[in-house]
Amino acid sequence: MKRMKSRWANGLRGFALVTLLWGALSLCARIVTAQEAGNSAAQVVKSIQVVREDGSVLAANPGGLAVEVEKPLDREHVAASLRTLYQTGDYADLRAVITPEDGGVRLDFIAKENLFINQVAVQGLKPPPTDASAAAAMQLSLGQT
Numbered sequence: 001m002k003r004m005k006s007r008w009a010n011g012l013r014g015f016a017l018v019t020l021l022w023g024a025l026s027l028c029a030r031i032v033t034a035q036e037a038g039n040s041a042a043q044v045v046k047s048i049q050v051v052r053e054d055g056s057v058l059a060a061n062p063g064g065l066a067v068e069v070e071k072p073l074d075r076e077h078v079a080a081s082l083r084t085l086y087q088t089g090d091y092a093d094l095r096a097v098i099t100p101e102d103g104g105v106r107l108d109f110i111a112k113e114n115l116f117i118n119q120v121a122v123q124g125l126k127p128p129p130t131d132a133s134a135a136a137a138m139q140l141s142l143g144q145t
Helices: 002-042 075-088 131-137
Strands: 045-051 057-060 091-101 104-113
Touching: 045 091, 075 091, 075 104
Parallel strands: 045 104
Antiparallel strands: 045 057, 091 104
């Protein structure tokens, strides 16, 4: 008789445990679904900027990027936009950061500028060295970052 009561009690405990776990899984699924629904509506890109670490804007709504304003934010498009910005050669150490805004998000590409030596002009130089020989003596390579 004791064995029968013991088996019955163990069976009842097992049933109660399964019921509780099933309810918890169902609740978690509902929470995740609600969060996903809320996030997908808020992920519309409202503006795009390329900024320095200090927050100063280098370019507002730059063209030629895969990410577009008033379109949903997509991870693949952000990655493609990062590659495009790297390929310009104007930026280094890029990373993407989103900031919530009214009705969507602002996408900031935080970058370090690549500065190039474009032209070397020597003022106040008296011959015999020419401008070209003075520039060569400084050993500045044009076009190098």
